Amino acid sequence: MTDRNYKPQDQFNIDQFMAKYDRESDFRRISGLGGIAIAVIAVAFSLFQLYTAVFGVLDAQIQRAVHLSFGLALVYLLYPARKSWPRNRLHWFDGLLAILAVAGPLYIVIFYKDLIMRAGIVTPADMLVGTLGILFVMEAARRVVGWPIVIVAALFLGYAFAGPYLPGAFAHQGTTLSGLVGHLFYTTEGVFGIPLGVSATFIFLFILFGAYLEKTGLGKFFIDLANAIAGWASGGPAKVAVLSSGLMGTVSGSSVGNVAGTGSLTIPMMKKLGYRPEFAGAVEAAASTGGQLMPPIMGAAAFLMAEMVGTPYVNIVKAAAIPALLYFTGIWIGVHLEARKTGLKGIPRDQLPKIGSILAERGHLAIPLVAIVYLLVSGRSPMNAALWAIALAIGASMLRSSTRISLKDIVKGLEEGARSALGVVIACATAGIIIGVVTKTGLGLKLGSALIDLAGGQLLPTLFFTMITSIILGMGVPTTANYVITSTIAAPILVQLGVPVLAAHMFVFYFGIIADVTPPVALAAFAGAGIAKSNPMKTGVEASKLAVAAFLIPYIFVLSPSLLLINTTLPKVLLMMTTSLIGMTAVAAGISGYLIAQASRAERILFFVGGLLMIDPNPVTDLVGLGLLVIAYILNSSRGRFLT
Template sequence: MDEKHVDDSVNTKSINEKLKSLDKESATVEYTGIWGKLIAALCICFSLFQIYTGFFGAFDAMIQRCVHLSFGISLVFLLCPTKKAWIRGGKVNPLDLGLAILAAIPPIYILVNYQSLILRAGTVTTTDFIIGLLGIVMVLEAARRIVGTSIVAVVILFLAYGYFGPYMPGPLAHRGLSLEQMVSHLFYTTEGVFGIPLGVSSTFIFLFILFGAYLEKTGLGKFFIDIANAIAGWASGGPAKVAVISSALQGTISGSSVANVVGSGSFTIPMMKKLGYKKDFAGAVEAAASTGGQLMPPIMGAAAFLMAEFVGVPYMEVVKAAVVPAILYFIGVFLGVHFEAKKENLVGTPRSKLPSARAIMHEEGHLAIPLLAIIGLLASGYTPMKAALGGIVISIATAMLRENTRMTFGDIVDGLIKGARGALGVLMACAAAGMIIGIVTKTGVGLKLASVLVGMANGNEIILLFCTMLTSLILGMGVPTTANYVITSTIAAPALIGLGVPILAAHMFVFYFGIIADITPPVALAAYAGAAISGGDPLKTGVNASKLGIAAFIVPYVFVLSPALLGIHASAGQVIMTTITALIGMVGISSAMIGYLYRRLNAIERLIIFAAGLCLIDPESFTDLVGIGVMIVLVAFQYFRSRKVNA
């Protein structure tokens, strides 16, 4: 990157302000003095506890989750104060300190009275009820502070459904749950606050977030941008293609769309604008590419770990299934960028001004070793916990191989702090989402809603898929991906499975659309982040990002209609053929969305090539032949027409 690139990029302070304004998980405060040290010590203890249980094995489920929640909920109240204006001189406000202590009491109460609670087996005393009710309220308030009001509203809606069951209409009616029953079920069993989501957070997710924090410490993110610049910076629309490649790579270590946009977009968006891309399109490129990061193996969004638990397969099976769809997604975005660059005649950066790929690999290539190592560990049969721990150790060790990437003791300690802070949003989202699962299992509303969805679709698979897509997108507009996936996987996924869709394909479908909500207007957080950096209009940025990410709207339908794309009950040949036809279809769809192939497409040509692309997306021999035939004719027509015009 040249010196002007640094000048044009957004300064670090501005980046952090934008990130905190858009992403509540990043909106934690920084304390100084003794309070800063005490909170840092609490974060370090939290990370060390998780590392200890990773090495020596987790405690009993309830104990592990209670300790995990105790650390996390206290840190949320300390780092997300009631009012930032109350913070003076780097000191914690007494109210927030009191709330942090109060919030830790309910899970600690379970730890202290663990044996007697087991013996009572669901019978709660008055004290149990008061403590449990306090715990539920504090979880909701902590979730509001670190995740947002949307998830709290959804949880309260489910709680109200549980209580007012007898007054519900038609098939949704049930006998209702008393407050005592709800508190007992949601706080003193492993089917509520301490359910599967928090269980996964307290084991796999935390350690992978910690692994990501250490990878970031090594400078791997900078390496991704540098190598992407060397690979694609010279091509047509080079900086935009750099954004796509670097975001795909960055997504392997980060599970936040907004953080990805703000992190890499602060460099790539100014470069794109300088090259000639319009503000709304420059922000959209980064938003679409960064959102796809959560789909990118081996470290996908946190919901992928929940998927492995819900589906009952090893996490590596989820990773394998996600590879081809993720590649299709990024190729779709890359094609959109390419066609836009050709349409607007945007050239790349001269090779003489770009870094050498060989030099970059020589200086920084060793930083990719931990990422390759964790893939190898997962493929070798190691549990996700052991693989993440191995990745942490290897990332620190490989950073020591060169002086320019070597970590100090302070860097290692800082990684423990950043890992703990980075896990808080997912932790509270999992705790809150656990209550949704608790109400669903206690009332049976999941099966009822699934049957309602099937009835609305009249048994038609495509209509049901469309309804499920809309549900996931609407929920994803305000609810984080983790909670979104929990809701849709317990309500919509069973309806898909009931129509014969393989369980992994059904869960992957709702997972995809929960993530894509980040670029779907009107509430498109990743697009808002891109627009904040580019200076563009958030709505127009979201529309452009949706056009670029059109693959994400189509690919899920492909792997439901043809599970071979996920490697389900398919030979290598079937996977390859399905992938090739889907790729050709992506060329048609992307060119139609941008309006360019070898030259500008008119309205009729765009319609024809879009239809041809859709034919190739549908995994049937007849539609494949029709799609390929139409594509060949139109491509040939475009090619010879463009040559004639150029001549």
């Protein structure tokens, strides 16, 4: 089949695709009584979360224990122990493990008062239940998240016991098995720590909100709207991919899910227009990854950031807004330059939907998004805002018969919301093990001192080493767990060097996310390559080039926190945005080798270096950078003309 006749529905099965590239989507789909039983558990999970959100959460450890019980049960029922086991029926072994796994958290619920009364004393029964509970969490993480996070957690557990035998600064007094189990399983410092606490309250509700938005057809509305706005421009379908992925990012926290949702339509359109398959897949991957940076939802890690930093979530949203816009603008510029360089046109306007008709028919689907932003800005708690948003998502769909969801869809939304939350639930519980070891052994301070010594106490080298650490962790560890680890170990180091707390946490957050397009393990890029039928590694390289803004913006807001709206004024923010945009455009021109005309090697170097200097918020570097860019522009403009 040629690209001209390509129909996504003929060759693209979204369930198979997601199962291949997203571990969380490779779950059992069981019919009959078994399927009904699993669905009932999932619906009960969502109803429990809604009930406690409406009538008040339970005591912290009980709320988290019940939350984890549901999560473990569903993971063992939905995700087989072995990859080769069939996905259409439940294996008896997994059914048994599901029952045993639930026993650990429920032990805390049942014997909660007894455990409080003997706080610090671990009985043999406590030891057995706690040890098995930790192992069940790690096995669940292996199934739904993957080996990397299990290996990281196991290394930290090993460190807890190996302390007395280690040389130098990393030595510590060690711990007993009972002491470690008591700390990790029977306090709120380990498995049931802050990450799981955030998951057990408002992260779940926002995931449920996303499930209902998907049910209402908001994704198609975004794609049609993006087509109407940008489809006619140079390289139209690529710009549609950037815009639609940015819009989807306001409600989606998954890079791979975003690639599948919008890429199944935009990538074939880009290939039909004439884009190279690697570039088409890269555009979608880079834009979809940026979805986790786009307010108001930004993925689960942003909610954890609010807790870790100790600031209202609305402050995280405000701080993230300008960097996210700069990120997508950077990709847009890269796409535009590629289109101009290769002479790619847009889609004729008569083949595109009309903005007026789209808004008239489905504009009401955006009401929940507008409402959730208003509620957050007006001071409502994230939990309260998410509750109202869920109700409004269902209510808004009822305004027109073409978008109305049925009672069956409402129940199905409860089931799918619970299933979508499983990866976050287990990642948060496993990240709690890592945090627990750090607090028990003081490892955070030891690693921090070692990193500062390695960087010679200088900020820029420390930022570079922190970036590398975050990217490496992000290649195999989910964004949530990645952020928890790096914010526990690396962010305090940056704070010691004078970086504002929010800027330090946002720095590690950014680089944990950008790992999704950074080879060699670039899941979003590989997913884009799967749709584009392109070379995965080449697609990853192209995506990294397009996402160059994401590698630059964190340095900008660390060097000048004004970009995060920290202690700043409007003129300062506007100046910062202007110089950043000029710098990113120049860097993009240097990478693509085109601005007004094909750039020579010398011009590319001038564009790249001048762009980097413009990005550094310093009057001297701005002036030097501007001078280099003027020279490059004059040289380049002598051979062409920049057309918009």
